[in-house]
Amino acid sequence: MASETATPLRLPVIDFSKKELIPDSKEWESVKSQVCIALKEYGCFEALFNKVPAALRKDTVAVIEELFELPMETKWRNTSEKPMHGYVGLTLISQSMDNLTNVLWPQGNPAFSKTIQSFSEQVSELDQIVRRMIVESLGLEKYMDEHMNSATYLLRVMKYSSPQTTEEKVGLHPHTDKNFITILCQNQVDGLQVKTKDGEWIDVKLSTDDSFAVMVGDSIFAWTNGLLRSACHRVMMLGDKARYSAGLFSGPKSGYVIKAPDELIDEEHPLLFKPFVHSEFLKFYNTEAGLRAESALKIYCGV
Ligand SMILES: O=C(O)CCC(=O)C(=O)O
Numbered sequence: 001m002a003s004e005t006a007t008p009l010r011l012p013v014i015d016f017s018k019k020e021l022i023p024d025s026k027e028w029e030s031v032k033s034q035v036c037i038a039l040k041e042y043g044c045f046e047a048l049f050n051k052v053p054a055a056l057r058k059d060t061v062a063v064i065e066e067l068f069e070l071p072m073e074t075k076w077r078n079t080s081e082k083p084m085h086g087y088v089g090l091t092l093i094s095q096s097m098d099n100l101t102n103v104l105w106p107q108g109n110p111a112f113s114k115t116i117q118s119f120s121e122q123v124s125e126l127d128q129i130v131r132r133m134i135v136e137s138l139g140l141e142k143y144m145d146e147h148m149n150s151a152t153y154l155l156r157v158m159k160y161s162s163p164q165t166t167e168e169k170v171g172l173h174p175h176t177d178k179n180f181i182t183i184l185c186q187n188q189v190d191g192l193q194v195k196t197k198d199g200e201w202i203d204v205k206l207s208t209d210d211s212f213a214v215m216v217g218d219s220i221f222a223w224t225n226g227l228l229r230s231a232c233h234r235v236m237m238l239g240d241k242a243r244y245s246a247g248l249f250s251g252p253k254s255g256y257v258i259k260a261p262d263e264l265i266d267e268e269h270p271l272l273f274k275p276f277v278h279s280e281f282l283k284f285y286n287t288e289a290g291l292r293a294e295s296a297l298k299i300y301c302g303v
């Protein structure tokens with residue numbers, strides 16, 4: 001049957017590595033329109049971004065592996081009730097990095113915090129380029145400074161142990177991220193999948209050593225009044241190697257109210273979500289009803 005030979009869907013790949021990528025240049029406009037198309041369709045794309053030196057990426061994966069070798073207290077382990085295969089996620093908040101390092105390695109481990117810190121800084125440049133492009137492509141320049149200044153970052157590192165079977169196991173259940181933008185990188189072990197509008201799962205196979213997966217979260221979905229999708233994604237594990245990933249999450253600062261700009265609301269595009277404070281929404285998301293909901297955002301503040 002013909003459908004069996006259909007080529008699997010691939011995420012758009014967008015190149016952010018060109019020297020000429022400066023605001024207002026031809027290159028910038030071209031990348032911007034690719035970003036806008038990809039985020040409307042998939043809420044996600046693969047970014048090629050060579051500003052993070054290969055050595056730093058390698059060091060980052062190495063320190064993450066080192067971190068997960070430590071005997072960790074249960075409070076740092078995943079506390080979700082949902083069955084997931086061998087997932088451990090740790091949030092490293094950049095600002096308190098030195099504190100955390102001192103707790104984990106009382107004798108000190110400056111290399112760890114330095115690596116994680118510079119990795120976060122370099123990847124945050126890509127986040128800022130993407131968010132600038134989003135604001136510009138929706139004609140919302142008037143809100144540029146407000147939006148850019150409304151964000152804060154956290155870095156989360158994850159380990160998914162190998163299931164040691166030939167049968168796929170859930171590493172992380174389907175969800176949308178709740179923040180603005182998530183940028184993920186991984187060791188050589190794939191597993192991330194993104195759901196299309198038609199409900200099909202696409203394997204995210206990062207194609208180069210400079211690749212990152214970039215995803216829109218619910219805060220951008222709400223702020224753009226639904227114009228850009230927040231990508232539903234999950235992790236499926238197969239085989240005998242552990243997956244390590246690192247995600248830089250940009251999200252609204254504490255207390256910041258997310259409100260879709262008037263420019264995006266008219267009769268044809270009625271307001272989808274009432275203005276909300278992100279930290280309050282997160283509290284709801286972490287309740288049983290929030291976790292059970294297909295869209296916690298809709299239940300929390302849908303119009
Ligand atoms: O490990 C991954 O690639 C996905 C992680 C993820 O979706 C999350 O932490 O929200």
Ligand SMILES: [Fe+2]
Pocket residue numbers: 175176177233
């Ligand atoms: Fe996620």
